[in-house]
Amino acid sequence: MKTFKIVLVITTVLVFASAIYYVEFLYPVKGEYEFLVSKKVPASVVAKSLENGGFIRSSFSFLVLSRITGWDKRIKAGKYKLSRPLPNFRLLYAMVYNGLYMLEYPVTVKEGSTIEDIAKVLSTIEVDTTEFLRLTRDPSFFDYLKRYFPKLDAVETLEGYLYPETYKFYWAEDPRQVIFKMVSQLFAVIPDSFFDRMKEIKFTLNKTLILASIIEKEAQVDFERPLISAVFHNRLRLRRPLESNVTLEYYLKQRRAWLKRSETQLETPYNTYKYPGLPPTPICSPSIKSITAALYPAKVNYLYFVAKGDGTHYFSRTYAEHRLYSMKVRKLFKQRKQSSAEQ
Structure with a gap:
């Protein structure tokens, strides 16, 4: 009886394995597809969505494979793109480990952006901005960064340390990785001579x-x-x-x-x-x-400067000179405002 149960279990596993192999390797996905995996979505929903979209042939085999491997709770959120036939195993492995088929999106942090400005930009690719903002003020996270960037000063915020540049991020990328890339870019652009x-x-x-x-x-x-x-x-x-x-x-x-x-x-x-x-x-x-x-x-x-209103400034050495320039600018500002109101 015991031997019979062992044989039955082995047979069942072999049948499942054969079915998965048959479906995934003899009938792989074809064409080019893009699909989104949202955060905290169960593997069953991911599998069904992929099947409904024609990205995989069998949601059942995908789900069984994810549970056998223990990967069902480790699928990364993000946008994926398939450009060639792909078996479930390779797709699932990529979604858990290497992000090989994940799409990257350009995100531009403009010069002069504040942390709040950056958070708004990151929200367009579903980065967790609440966690992002928390990390920019988290001393323990600063200690983590210090291990990689020893020239980082003791700070109370990362304002000013997130370098303005165009980056490529994954959809819903981990805020820690986002910040790490930006701080890394800051130290990449500052030459050693500047520290001297x-x-x-x-x-x-x-x-x-x-x-x-x-x-x-x-x-x-x-x-x-x-x-x-x-x-x-x-x-x-x-x-x-x-x-x-x-x-x-x-x-x-x-x-x-x-x-x-x-x-x-x-x-x-x-x-x-x-x-x-x-x-x-x-x-x-x-x-x-x-x-x-x-x-x-x-x-x-x-010692002084005042904006002309055209993007440049009047510079002066004395307060008397500065006051004359300021009066000139205010007068010009009022004239422009009055002219605008009359139009």
Whole structure:
């Protein structure tokens, strides 16, 4: 009786294996197909969807194979593309282990993006943005990154460390991998000579990125980046407040043509009108152009600048000169506003 049961079990397994082999290898998938596997979807739903879409011939054999191998709960979420006949085993293996048939999507992080801006972009490919935002403020995750990037400073946020670039990510990619790629790109674009320069001017990487992020938000044309940097370096040297609108705008989460006087008195470390020195963190992801400008400012004595309204600025050495430029700009701004209202 015991021998009979053993034979029956072996026979049953062989029948299932033969059926799977017959269906999958004699009748493989044909053509080119794309399909989406959503997060936390059971293998049975994946199998049925693949069968209904014509991607596999038998959902039953796919499901049996996934359970025999123990892979039914390990299928990766993402978008997949098949461009040639493929047996269930190879498809299932790829969906669990190597992502060989997963589609990558270009994601552009623009220069000057904040972490919140980046999260919005990542949401278009269903990256878990809640987890992404949490990780950008998680000290234990920073410790993990530090093992791979020893030049990473002790930080309270990864604002400024997620380099602006066009990346290729998988659909619903793990936020840890997304952040790792962006931080890796930052250290890839910063040459070793820049770290020597930081030591020379007594800057840390964090301090460099803070200043670079302010330059990124203030500058609209490349040739002005070193000039804007010079204004801030001169003010830091003289221990004068930076008086930068963009740091307060970061705190207020709103761009302004002009700040109200009451706003320049707000109690926040991002108020560079009230408090001298740099704010506590970067305010965006700066480009390598702004990082370069932060380390190599122009050799000028400017202490002020005001936007003309055309993307460039008036620079001045004295407050009297700066005030004249400011009045000129305000007058021009009012004229444009009035002209616009009359049209």
